[in-house]
Amino acid sequence: MARVTCLPTVQIRIVTPALCRILQAVCDDMLFEHVITSIADGVHLHDSAHYRGEAVDIRTRDLALSDAAAFGDRMERALGPAFLVLLEKPGDTPYTSAQHLHVQLKSGQTWPPPPAA
Numbered sequence: 426m427a428r429v430t431c432l433p434t435v436q437i438r439i440v441t442p443a444l445c446r447i448l449q450a451v452c453d454d455m456l457f458e459h460v461i462t463s464i465a466d467g468v469h470l471h472d473s474a475h476y477r478g479e480a481v482d483i484r485t486r487d488l489a490l491s492d493a494a495a496f497g498d499r500m501e502r503a504l505g506p507a508f509l510v511l512l513e514k515p516g517d518t519p520y521t522s523a524q525h526l527h528v529q530l531k532s533g534q535t536w537p538p539p540p541a542a
C-alpha cells in the first residue's frame with residue numbers, strides 16, 4: 426500500500442463516515458505516495474465541507490498534470506457519484522494556493538447512503 430502522510434498542520438475536528446471513506450480511498454491508491462494537506466484546518470470557503478469533516482485535500486503539485494488528473498479519475502471511480510473530486514489550481518478559489526485534489530461528499534448527499542426504499 427502506498428504511504429500516506431499528512432502535513433503537520435492538518436487537523437481533524439470530527440471523524441465522519443464520509444471522511445473515513447475518502448481517507449480509505451486515498452490509502453487504497455497504490456500508484457503514488459500521497460500527502461494530505463488539509464482536512465478541517467486552513468481557510469476554505471465559509472460553507473466548505475472541510476468544516477463538516479467531509480472533505481480532504483491531497484497534494485498534486487508534484488505530479489504531472491496528466492498524473493494528477495488520472496489520480497482524480499481513480500478517486501472518482503473508487504468513491505462513486507456521492508462524492509465530488511476537483512483538481513484545484515491556484516486561483517480557482519480565493520484560498521487555493523497550490524494545485525491539489527479536493528475530495529468531498531457532495532452537498533445534499535449522506536454517507537453511507539440511505540438504504541433503498
Ligand SMILES: [Zn+2]
Pocket residue numbers: 463475480481482526527528
Ligand atoms: Zn479542499
